[in-house]
Amino acid sequence: MIQLEGIEKVYRTERIETVALTNINMNVGEGEFISIMGPSGSGKSTLLNVIGLLDVPTGGKVALNSKPVTSYSDRNLARVRNEEIGFVFQTFHLINDLNVVDNVEIPLLYRKGISSGERRKLALRALDRVGLHARVHHFPGQLSGGQQQRVAIARAIVGNPRILLADEPTGNLDSQMGDEIMDVLRGLNENEKTTVVMVTHDPRQAEKTERVVRLFDGRQVS
């Protein structure tokens, strides 16, 4: 499903050159649930951004479903991000001026051929899937951290992506809420065969995934 080959990522400024990733080779199969672990600054989020086509690698190839996407235009990358990939972030990234259901609708705004009525229906269904159907007209500020992350997950899955990328989804939550979020992710993986790649610091959460990829100083160590 996801193939990474010789991925390099170097951040360059006028004075400093920072190597974030070195020779990462990785395959994620369809329906897999893997976690990426490593200390801070080891390149976990950078790797996730490269997989999610949010960042361009300095070297190497990224392929989704055997199609190389590294040289895609901005338009094609946006389409793939919209249709194939769902993102969940540690800080939720909800738009505070939009209510829950409007936040969840966002990915569908960038998809052609969906009416506003259909958008609303799909958003409500996604919220139902994460157990938040009773909070659709609340604003993010009126929700707990766990509820906000559920909204973010609903937003990530509303377009039925085949890949879900989660960047420390439980990082800002207490353990109980973290477990609830993990249950949601596992449910999506098991019931809907969504491929999940999760970055985490928490070994307890990592244990719940099928495979752990470890990074250290930008290198893949296991």
Place this chain on the structure above:
Amino acid sequence: MTKHLLKLVWNRKRINFLITVEIFFSFIVLFGVVLAAVYYVDNYRQPLGFNYENAWRVAVEMNNRAEGSHSSQSSQTDINAPKEPSEKAEPPSATTFKQLMAAAKEFDEIEGVATCTVTPYGDGTDTSSIGDDSNPIRYGVSMVSDDFPQVLGLTLTRGRWFGKEDDGANYRPVVINERLSRDVFGDADPLGKELRRPDLPPKQEEEKSTPMRVVGVINEFRKDGEYTAPDNFLFRRQLLNNQMSREPNALMLKVRPGTTAEFEEKVIKRFQAIAKDWSFEIEPVTKMRETANTFRLAPLIAGGLVAGFLMLMVAMGLTGVLWQNVTQRTKEIGLRRAKGATARRIHKQILAELIIIATFGLIFGVAAVVQFPLLDVIGDINSRVFSLSIVISLAVIYALTVICGLYPSWMATKVQPAEALHYE
């Protein structure tokens, strides 16, 4: 997407309030200037009714009061009121005027000469009205001699100019403009009709015995020039004889093309020799026009400069506010990119949001300016000029808004999604 953006803008109304207010006030100021400009342009495009080229005005000041009852050029009195026919001999001022006109005609450089009481682009104004006080039809008046149309190139659309055939008539011949004809007679032919007031007070009963009769119609005569609104106008016949109801205060000369200013001195010397106690001042009508137009355009230019400066301030303010707005929304932009928005889409979204915010300000702006005619604060400006001014002002503000939004929205597209999501 539009609904989404409307919702977003509405939910951020507190943040967007300042921009809305800024746009509202900019629109009001701009509208004022545009309205004046459109009004002037609209007036300028309409026929002037006379030819000011090679026309000179000789202002006449009769210093010796004994020669006639000189009246000020600026007057609001009714000069149409008839004077009692006099049995007296011709007044000396009439004789002098005849001598002056005859002397002027002797010069090869002068093609025509006429007298008048109101000169084009001059300060003086005579007005009168027809009808009762509740609904009067007002018009400007000038008493002119028979040669006046040749001197200023007036063109008749109907009838004739007054002349010798009117000598001794039991009516006072008048030439009116089409506008006045429409106001008084509607679509009917005014020729031969009496220009009468329906409700004459007793003291003016005599007017019935020598009524004003329309002998000709001209297209237009805009005495104050091309920047003023066309108005009703009437010419009465100036008789230089014992029935002279009012002395002329100017001679209008039609000079040959290329006649220089040195000739002015020659004319004045000649005139001075005829009327030693009188004083004369010659000014080409083109120069009077220039002065009058500068005077009329000055407020517009000043207003334009103020509006231009304000627009510049608004543009800088808007750009700054938008830049800040975009910076504050970097994470949101990153999120939208992550969720499938292209850079172009983000660019369009920011501009669209700005247009929506501007529209809110402009709705209030238009609602405010449409009150102006109701409150009678803009005078007699027609609805076409008013509507066009609104449209132009709206277009300028929208254009300004879009231009101000281009750079910040372009900047927004330059941020990589991964960077934007981690922007602090």
